[in-house]
Amino acid sequence: MKYVIGIDLGTSAVKVLLVNQEGTVCFEVSKEYPLIQLQSGFSEQDPEEWVKQTISALKDLVNRAGVSAEDIEGISYSGQMHGLVLLDARNQVLRNAILWNDTRTTKQCKQITDTLGEKLITITKNIPLEGFTLPKLLWVKENEPDLFGKAVTLLLPKDYLRFRMTGSLAMDYSDAAGTLLLDVSSGAWSTEICEMLDIPITLCPPLVDSFDMVGTLLPGVAREIGLSGSTKVFAGGADNACGAIGAGILSDGDTMCSIGTSGVVLSYEDNKNREFHGKVHFFNHAKGSAYYTMGVTLAAGFSLSWFKSTFANEESYENLLSDLGKSPVGARGLIFTPYLVGERTPHADAMIRGSFVGIDANHQRADFTRAVIEGITFSLQESIEIFRRERKEIHRIISIGGGAKSDDWLQIQADIFNATVLKLENEQGPGMGAAMLAAYGCGWFDSLEACAQEFTRVIKEFQPNKENVGQYEELYSVYKEIYPATQSVSTELYKFRNSKSN
Template structure:
């Protein structure tokens, strides 16, 4: 039996998966690393922590997996998007990486939008948001000019780890699309954007397909991990693109709902001319010559973890979610909006905050639990409705992440989305997608689609119930009124949030 390894470099931990030719996860290891939050709005990490913990995880995997290292044919990567890693002429890291959830760049986003106007959308297919890489580059250029002048190249998080394992610098198209520097349709760095903001285009690394082999492991890596020097290393992709590959989202109409800390609704797109006008993200996929549209709820699973930590800290998630069966659809007239960290789609509003609307003396905890789950799902529905408004037909949705671990929540998704919701047998998210890119790159399959047919298996289908769909559609129209009704209130309350 042959094997591949998928490395998923997340925001809080790296997870490595050993996957065989049947698509079975034979072993997995996870290693955590810290966030550095020196002041409000700053979110950074030391790239050395990524390397150290990835090597440690691979070493543990090899030690415990009980397979011959010569049978591990390939390694590929998935990584947190947008994070800025600046390197000098000796490829040494110049500063901590600035992460996707860093919000210091509001000024730079405004500058980008005002300077480029509609050209930004026509080139990058995305609006300027704090999470993207270009605003981070401009922030460093303005606030740390000496460091910026020493920079010779930049990479994203997983690309730095891959460089340290292979000695080869580069970036795949799916991650490059999240920098706000890529001409998404042309598949090339935008000279116009670089020149507009006086950024040397030489800072941008060479581009490659996600499934391209980029080299083999350096001797020090094979010594430390026990892996073979013949193991092929593939470029890998952005975490959302790899999550889509791992869920089999590889043809027109395929759609995925992923609920982790944030929530993502992602739909495969072959039509490069479909224009969402910046209302949702539009990125290059890890599959060649294809794209995906994506909407984001910033505090999806986070809303549930906040609710549990605040009101049910001693219960398991399973115990808490048993509340769903004790409250009817609509939570007896109670609505929750999951804006605990602002919102991305469709509002792109960092100031909005969450609400419970409609509380009365008859509501019990199960109603609040159900309202939280329904509110998260309503927020994700807003992205689906944006897709549908542009002519996309969405009838089946693969659900992954925390939202796929509870059957009652999966049924709520089916009813609110008005679509069949699919649960996978072996849902491993972006790490599995990275492993599939390695499997395809190693020649195990003649296409990613063939790999997906082997590696992804549906175990349950949840069909929408017509009466409940109608009830939720009425409630959704009420939900959509909460944001415009509370926007001003949230802004006024902001001054009180920071008072001691």
């Protein structure tokens, strides 16, 4: 039996999977690393921690799995998007990486908008947000000019990790699309954006496809891990693109709902000229010559974990979610908005905050639990509504992440989305997508679609209940009124909190 390894470089930990030719995860190891938060709004990591913990995880994987090194044919990567890593002329890291969830760059986002206007959406298909790479680069240029002057190459997190393991400098299209420096239609770095913002285009590394072989392991790395020096290494992709591959989102109309800390609704797109006018993200897929459109709820699973830790800290998630069946559709007129850390889609608003609306003396904890779950799902429905408004057909949705662990929540998704929701047998997210890229790159399959047929298996379907769909449509209309009604209140409270914390 032959094997591949998928490496998922996340925000808080790296997870490595050993996957065989049947798509079975034979072994997995996870290693954590810390965030560096020097002040409010800052979120950084030491790239050396990624390398150290990944090498450690791979050593554990190889030592404990009992598989011959010669039988492990390939490695590929999934990585947290948008994080800025800057290298000097000797390929040494110049500063800590600035991560996707760093919010210091509001000023730079305005600078991009003022300088480029509609050109940015025309070229990159996206609007400037604090999470993207380009605003971070401009922040370094403005606030650390001496350091910026030493920068020769910019990379994203998984690209730096791969460079340290292979010596190859490159970036794949799916991650490059999240920098705001890629001309999505032409598939090249945008000379126009770089010139208008006075950024050397030479900072941008060579572009490759996610399934391209970029080299083999460096001899020292191979020895330390216990792998063969001939192990093939493939470029890999952005975590959302790899998550889509791992869920089999590989043809037009395929849609995925992923609920982790944040929530993502992602839909496959093969038309690079499709226009969403910046209302949702539009990125290159890790599958060649393909794209995906994506809406994001910033505090999806995080809203549930906040609710649990605050009101049911001693209980398991399973016990808490058993409340869903004790409260009817609509939680007896109670609505929750999951804006605990601001919102992304459709409201790019860092100051909006969450709320429970309609609290009655008769409401019980089960109603609050159901309201939280329904509110998270309503927020995700706002992305699906945008897709459908642009005439995208969405009938079947594969649900992964924490939202797929509860059958009651899956039924709520089917009813609110008014679509068939599918549950997978072995849902491993981006790490599986990375393994599939390696499997395809090694020639195990003649297409990613063929790989997905073998590696992904649906075990359960949830059909929308017509009566529930009607009730949710009525309640969803009310939900959408809450954001504009509370926006100014949230802004004033945001100012109050900041004034008291200074």
